[in-house]
Amino acid sequence: xxxxxxxxxxxxxxxxxxxxxxxxxxxxxxxxxxxxxxxxxxxxxxxxxxxxxxxxxxxxxxxxxxxxxxxxxxxxxxxxxxxxxxxxxxxxxxxxxxxxxxxxxxxxxxxxxxxxxxxxxxxxxxxxxxxxxxxxxxxxxxxxxxxxxxxxxxxxxxxxxxxxxxxxxxxxxxxxxxxxxxxxxxxxxxxxxxxxxxxxxxxxxxxxxxxxxxxxxxxxxxx
Amino acid sequence: xxxxxxxxxxxxxxxxxxxxxxxxxxxxxxxxxxxxxxxxxxxxxxxxxxxxxxxxxxxxxxxxxxxxxxxxxxxxxxxxxxxxxxxxxxxxxxxxxxxxxxxxxxxxxxxxxxxxxxxxxxxxxxxxxxxxxxxxxxxxxxxxxxxxxxxxxxxxxxxxxxxxxxxxxxxxxxxxxxxxxxxxxxxxxxxxxxxxxxxxxxxxxxxxxxxxxxxxxxxxxxx
DNA sequence: TAATGTTTCGAACGAACGTTCGACCAAATC
DNA sequence: GATTTGGTCGAACGTTCGTTCGAAACATTA
Numbered sequence: 001x002x003x004x005x006x007x008x009x010x011x012x013x014x015x016x017x018x019x020x021x022x023x024x025x026x027x028x029x030x031x032x033x034x035x036x037x038x039x040x041x042x043x044x045x046x047x048x049x050x051x052x053x054x055x056x057x058x059x060x061x062x063x064x065x066x067x068x069x070x071x072x073x074x075x076x077x078x079x080x081x082x083x084x085x086x087x088x089x090x091x092x093x094x095x096x097x098x099x100x101x102x103x104x105x106x107x108x109x110x111x112x113x114x115x116x117x118x119x120x121x122x123x124x125x126x127x128x129x130x131x132x133x134x135x136x137x138x139x140x141x142x143x144x145x146x147x148x149x150x151x152x153x154x155x156x157x158x159x160x161x162x163x164x165x166x167x168x169x170x171x172x173x174x175x176x177x178x179x180x181x182x183x184x185x186x187x188x189x190x191x192x193x194x195x196x197x198x199x200x201x202x203x204x205x206x207x208x209x210x211x212x213x214x215x216x217x218x219x220x221x222x223x
Numbered sequence: 224x225x226x227x228x229x230x231x232x233x234x235x236x237x238x239x240x241x242x243x244x245x246x247x248x249x250x251x252x253x254x255x256x257x258x259x260x261x262x263x264x265x266x267x268x269x270x271x272x273x274x275x276x277x278x279x280x281x282x283x284x285x286x287x288x289x290x291x292x293x294x295x296x297x298x299x300x301x302x303x304x305x306x307x308x309x310x311x312x313x314x315x316x317x318x319x320x321x322x323x324x325x326x327x328x329x330x331x332x333x334x335x336x337x338x339x340x341x342x343x344x345x346x347x348x349x350x351x352x353x354x355x356x357x358x359x360x361x362x363x364x365x366x367x368x369x370x371x372x373x374x375x376x377x378x379x380x381x382x383x384x385x386x387x388x389x390x391x392x393x394x395x396x397x398x399x400x401x402x403x404x405x406x407x408x409x410x411x412x413x414x415x416x417x418x419x420x421x422x423x424x425x426x427x428x429x430x431x432x433x434x435x436x437x438x439x440x441x442x443x444x445x446x
Numbered sequence: 447t448a449a450t451g452t453t454t455c456g457a458a459c460g461a462a463c464g465t466t467c468g469a470c471c472a473a474a475t476c
Numbered sequence: 477g478a479t480t481t482g483g484t485c486g487a488a489c490g491t492t493c494g495t496t497c498g499a500a501a502c503a504t505t506a
Contacts, residue, residue, distance in 0.1 A: 034255075036462075047486080048465090049465085049485055049487090050485060053483065053484070053485095057464080058464065116395055117254075118254075152414070155411065157402070158402070158408070161393075163389075165388045165391065168392060169387060169389075172339060185381070188377060188381050188385075191377075192377070192419065193415070194419050196418035238453095259494080261493080261494090270456080271456090272456075272457090272496075273454050273455060275495070276455095
């Protein structure tokens with residue numbers, strides 16, 4: 001019974017997608033454990049038992065949402081990256097692709113970012129695999145960037161995961177009517193990652209003793 | 224019955240803390256909705272009904288964990304910041320303080336980062352208040368930094384929330400035996416935020432047409 | 447020792463959970 | 477017209493959930 005509800009007269013495969021859309025919204029609102037199959041039934045207008053014609057279990061619903069979202073993102077990224085060689089531009093394309101999809105499918109992305117541990121067994125392995133692949137693409141981009149620019153020997157794992165952190169954290173604060181959209185946001189985050197917030201020439205000032213005496217001089221992070 | 228279990232012979236207020244520690248661990252492992260009071264009872268060794276002598280409801284357990292953690296972090300931060308005037312050093316202290324507590328209390332921090340929406344009513348308002356206070360401190364630091372260094376007019380909300388994203392995302396990937404500890408991590412993230420990953424003088428290359436033609440020239444983000 | 451207050455817990459409450467089953471119905475095939 | 481097929485759903489299954497309650501056990505004071 002959600003909004004205009006024309007779940008009938010849909011081809012079978014489209015009805016599964018229709019169910020997954022409402023499921024993603026429900027999971028995004030209440031979390032995977034907090035949302036019940038009955039919630040999904042209510043929001044999609046499909047009866048409780050009717051859902052099990054399309055889906056084997058609650059876990060499978062989450063799995064289908066996650067795997068479909070990741071596959072789409074990776075495919076789009078590879079498509080956008082094709083033919084582009086300049087590393088910093090490749091990085092910008094990655095950020096842009098991620099955030100564009102993020103803001104276009106906020107429910108699915110929230111489910112991706114938030115329900116990392118919920119899957120088990122084969123479902124879990126399957127999602128982990130494509131996630132690792134996605135991560136690998138970004139690490140490659142970063143390595144090329146560093147090789148070209150002779151940047152600091154920053155641990156690539158930390159750099160890349162920090163960048164993912166910036167981006168994925170968005171689901172906790174972004175308000176569409178208040179905050180910038182994908183273009184502005186991805187420009188800002190690319191700049192922040194490539195240049196830093198403060199890219200003045202003079203080095204950031206030396207560290208002094210902190211109040212609790214626990215913050216030491218800034219040091220380059222070793223690999 | 225977890226590990227060495229001396230929950231008896233504890234003063235009443237200490238036993239509450241003892242329960243909250245085990246509850247935080249349980250919430251961190253299974254999520255707030257996924258964890259049951261029975262799980263907390265099992266892991267703490269306190270009987271199911273016995274828990275309700277110390278606590279009014281499941282929500283209150285989550286509330287007590289969150290409010291205590293935030294209060295401690297803010298108090299430590301204000302303490303560390305006292306007497307330090309240089310904005311970039313203040314920022315480093317903030318990052319260091321956040322990550323130090325993060326890695327020392329990973330369960331509590333995971334609960335903080337992950338269970339943002341679970342609370343309701345007064346509990347929710349109370350936590351939101353101190354969270355806003357913490358956020359405000361960081362925005363002030365950033366504004367001072369920008370004023371001093373004449374950095375780009377980067378939206379402070381985006382800059383600060385991105386920094387929080389970098390840091391809070393850690394709970395999804397950090398492995399204590401594999402990844403750097405708080406000092407190295409906070410240095411890396413402070414550098415990344417202040418300098419950017421690539422702080423070479425020559426500007427990051429101009430943007431060309433992207434594969435899908437949707438990535439435009441980098442632009443400064445307006446306030 | 448009696449009386450009072452603090453702390454503990456087994457047993458049970460009603461509600462909600464994920465899942466299953468068999469009956470039903472409409473459209474397609476014979 | 478009879479039969480099969482694809483799709484739907486009400487009702488119920490056994491289990492687990494958060495919470496309550498009254499009785500014990502223990503410690504403290506009178």
